[in-house]
Amino acid sequence: MYDSSTDRLTTTLSGGRLTVRFDDGDENRIDYAVLDALASVCRSAADDPEVRVLALTGARGTFSAGAAADMGRWPDRFGHRRPEGSHGPAPLPEQDAVRALRSLMKPTVALLEGAVSGLALDLACVCDLRLALPDARIGDPRVRSGTAASTGIAYVLPRLIGQSQAMRILLLGETLDAAEALRIRLVHQIVEAPEAADAVIDRIATMPTRAWEVHKMQVLGQLDLDFESAMVHSLGVRQTHVIEDRLEGVQAWRERREPRFTGR
Amino acid sequence: MTDGDLLLVEDDGAVRHIRLNRPEKLNAIDPLQHERIGRAFLDADADHGVRAIAFSGVGRAFCAGDDLGADSRSWPDRMRNRLVDLDLGLGPALLLETAGWVRHVGKPTVALLHGAALGSGYDYSLSCDFRLATADVNYGDPRIHRAMWAAEGWSYKLVRQVDQSAVTPIAYLGERMDGASAYEYGLVHRVYPAGSDLLEEARPFLAALAALDPDAYRETKRAILAGVDLPFEASLP
Numbered sequence: 342m343y344d345s346s347t348d349r350l351t352t353t354l355s356g357g358r359l360t361v362r363f364d365d366g367d368e369n370r371i372d373y374a375v376l377d378a379l380a381s382v383c384r385s386a387a388d389d390p391e392v393r394v395l396a397l398t399g400a401r402g403t404f405s406a407g408a409a410a411d412m413g414r415w416p417d418r419f420g421h422r423r424p425e426g427s428h429g430p431a432p433l434p435e436q437d438a439v440r441a442l443r444s445l446m447k448p449t450v451a452l453l454e455g456a457v458s459g460l461a462l463d464l465a466c467v468c469d470l471r472l473a474l475p476d477a478r479i480g481d482p483r484v485r486s487g488t489a490a491s492t493g494i495a496y497v498l499p500r501l502i503g504q505s506q507a508m509r510i511l512l513l514g515e516t517l518d519a520a521e522a523l524r525i526r527l528v529h530q531i532v533e534a535p536e537a538a539d540a541v542i543d544r545i546a547t548m549p550t551r552a553w554e555v556h557k558m559q560v561l562g563q564l565d566l567d568f569e570s571a572m573v574h575s576l577g578v579r580q581t582h583v584i585e586d587r588l589e590g591v592q593a594w595r596e597r598r599e600p601r602f603t604g605r
Numbered sequence: 606m607t608d609g610d611l612l613l614v615e616d617d618g619a620v621r622h623i624r625l626n627r628p629e630k631l632n633a634i635d636p637l638q639h640e641r642i643g644r645a646f647l648d649a650d651a652d653h654g655v656r657a658i659a660f661s662g663v664g665r666a667f668c669a670g671d672d673l674g675a676d677s678r679s680w681p682d683r684m685r686n687r688l689v690d691l692d693l694g695l696g697p698a699l700l701l702e703t704a705g706w707v708r709h710v711g712k713p714t715v716a717l718l719h720g721a722a723l724g725s726g727y728d729y730s731l732s733c734d735f736r737l738a739t740a741d742v743n744y745g746d747p748r749i750h751r752a753m754w755a756a757e758g759w760s761y762k763l764v765r766q767v768d769q770s771a772v773t774p775i776a777y778l779g780e781r782m783d784g785a786s787a788y789e790y791g792l793v794h795r796v797y798p799a800g801s802d803l804l805e806e807a808r809p810f811l812a813a814l815a816a817l818d819p820d821a822y823r824e825t826k827r828a829i830l831a832g833v834d835l836p837f838e839a840s841l842p
Contacts, residue, residue: 448777469773500769526770545778549752553777556749559760560772567834568708571761572701579697579756590751591673602752 343382347374351400352382357393357546357604359386363461368406369399371460372413376434379464380441387445393546393604395445397468398452399461404477407459408435428488435460435492443467443493443561446554448545452538453477453519453528462510463492466501469557470545472538473519473528480516500564502527549586550604555579612641613663614648619656619815621649622804625726628664634725635672636699640681642729643703650710656815658710660733661717661803667742668726697756700725704758707732708830711823713814717803718742718793731762734826735814736792737807740784741799747779765833767791 343352349365349372361382363369386392399405415423416434424431442449442464451465454474462481465471473479483490490511498507506525509515522528532538558578563571585605593600613624623645625632634642649655662668684699707714707729716722716730718738727746730736738744748755764772771790774780784796797806814822824842832840 469777502768502770526768529770529773549749552749552752552755556755556760556777559756560764560776563761564764565834566761568705568761568830572705572758575701575756575758575760576698584752586752590753594751600751 343385345378345382347378350375350378350382354391356543357391358396358542359392359394360396360398362398362400363405364400365409367401367403368456369401369403369461370406370409372409372411373416373434374413376438377416377418380438383438383441383445386447390603390605392447393548393550394448394450394542396450396452396542397442397464399455402476403455404451404453404457404465405461406456407461432491435463439463439467439493443497446557446561447550448548448553450538450542450545452535452542453479453522454535459483459490460492463490463494463497466494466497470530470541471528472530472532472541473522474535474538475519475531475533477519477522477528478516479519479522479527480514481510482514482516484512485514547602548604549584549590549600549602551582551584551586555582555584558582611638612645614645616655617808618812619654620811621652621655621658623649623658623660625662625668628662630672631666631669631721632662632664632726633670633672634668636680636684638672639699639703639725643706646707646710646714650712655712656817656819657713657715657811659715659717659804659807659811660707660729662720662726664720666720667716667718667722668724668729669721670724670726700728700757704728704732708762711826712819713817713822715807715811715814717807718744719801719803724748725757728757728759731759731766735794735810736787737795737797737803737810738784738787738793739797739799739801739803742782742784742787744782744784744787744793745780746776747781749777749779 343354345352351362351364353360363371386395419433422433449468450470450472451468452472453465454477457465457477457479459481462479481490495511498511502525519531523531555578559575562574566574586602589600589602611627613626615622627633646658649658714733715735715737716733718730718736719742721743722730723745746759759776763776767790784793787793788796795810797803828842
């Protein structure tokens with residue numbers, strides 16, 4: 342199910358954890374084929390009860406330096422829609438991949454190390470949790486190269502860290518080290534080694550996945566709603582999604598033991 | 606005045622204190638108590654003698670959560686046809702409504718958090734304007750760790766009170782906060798030493814709120830709560 346259509350994006354499913362890895366030379370750059378594969382993997386993961394958490398990472402100690410200089414062949418499924426402007430083709434495949442990852446309601450974790458730049462930052466920012474190794478260098482130089490970030494980051498980042506810090510990253514094009522990224526809460530936690538990140542991610546894989554989905558569905562669905570609409574939305578979501586693990590949750594509490602969740 | 610003594614309502618000058626009073630159950634809240642809490646806030650909002658409202662708990666904790674043992678007979682009559690037959694026999698509809706009433710009170714509302722502030726106690730605290738806590742409070746929303754239903758409106762409120770990056774640890778990971786970490790998230794406004802008597806410590810804070818022009822406060826609060834979802838022009842009165 343997760344045979345990636347390109348070897349520049351690899352997937353491994355084990356113990357509830359779906360690891361998705363950018364894999365291309367030193368920089369793990371992202372082109373249309375990688376975006377296509379990523380979108381496809383996210384959509385498949387949504388319906389697979391075996392997937393309890395998606396971990397996005399890069400091979401050989403680098404997350405990803407961002408978009409490739411040559412993005413490759415325009416994806417067939419956007420075939421007839423390729424609006425061109427003074428700055429090249431419209432970012433439809435980029436937006437689609439960001440949308441697919443953002444729309445996955447299961448837990449998503451980005452493990453940031455080495456270069457985390459531009460389009461790669463877009464993808465990291467629509468994950469629920471960002472863990473960084475101390476050598477992470479995070480930034481968005483697109484404004485410096487005359488490219489406007491039009492992939493959703495302009496909506497997402499100010500809400501994540503406030504408009505003041507978002508402008509620093511998107512308009513000043515500053516690169517932040519892990520400590521600074523933690524200070525402004527662009528990342529949630531610094532981990533000293535990948536093993537420490539594994540512990541966090543594997544623990545999330547044991548959480549009641551369906552409950553996480555119901556939480557996330559409400560949060561993201563209500564970002565642009567007014568209060569009254571949001572309240573109706575909450576009731577609607579909760580009453581149309583069953584969380585089977587609730588029975589185990591209550592039982593474990595009654596028996597004063599650790600719960601064993603299935604994720605359903 | 607009291608309501609079966611489970612909710613104490615007392616005035617200290619222009620400050621109305623609404624106090625959970627079920628200390629033997631760490632102030633766990635059942636459906637009828639939600640109704641009392643909501644009504645007490647509405648009454649305080651309508652009472653011209655009240656200029657600020659403090660919400661606190663008697664005993665060792667503000668509120669340790671929800672009374673899971675309560676059954677459907679403890680629902681208010683007017684909610685009879687809103688009952689949803691979930692496994693626990695409780696539905697989110699009532700708390701969502703009463704927490705909404707608390708949020709839209711036009712007067713200053715202050716939650717005084719000590720001991721534990723969890724479950725629907727956490728939900729009500731998000732509905733207040735200000736949260737004051739002791740350093741050693743156990744504060745947060747660990748319900749996800751029991752896969753409990755969670756649709757009380759925190760998803761709308763928390764997101765607008767803190768940066769969205771904080772939503773993951775607080776709402777998805779159900780992280781336990783103490784006074785200092787809650788203050789760092791920007792969720793709590795004042796932290797007092799462990800063991801403090803918050804009713805005493807908060808008196809100057811509450812008095813300052815009670816001294817504000819009530820119309821100015823009401824209009825500003827309304828503009829903030831509505832404006833967060835509006836475009837600039839539409840947000841102007």
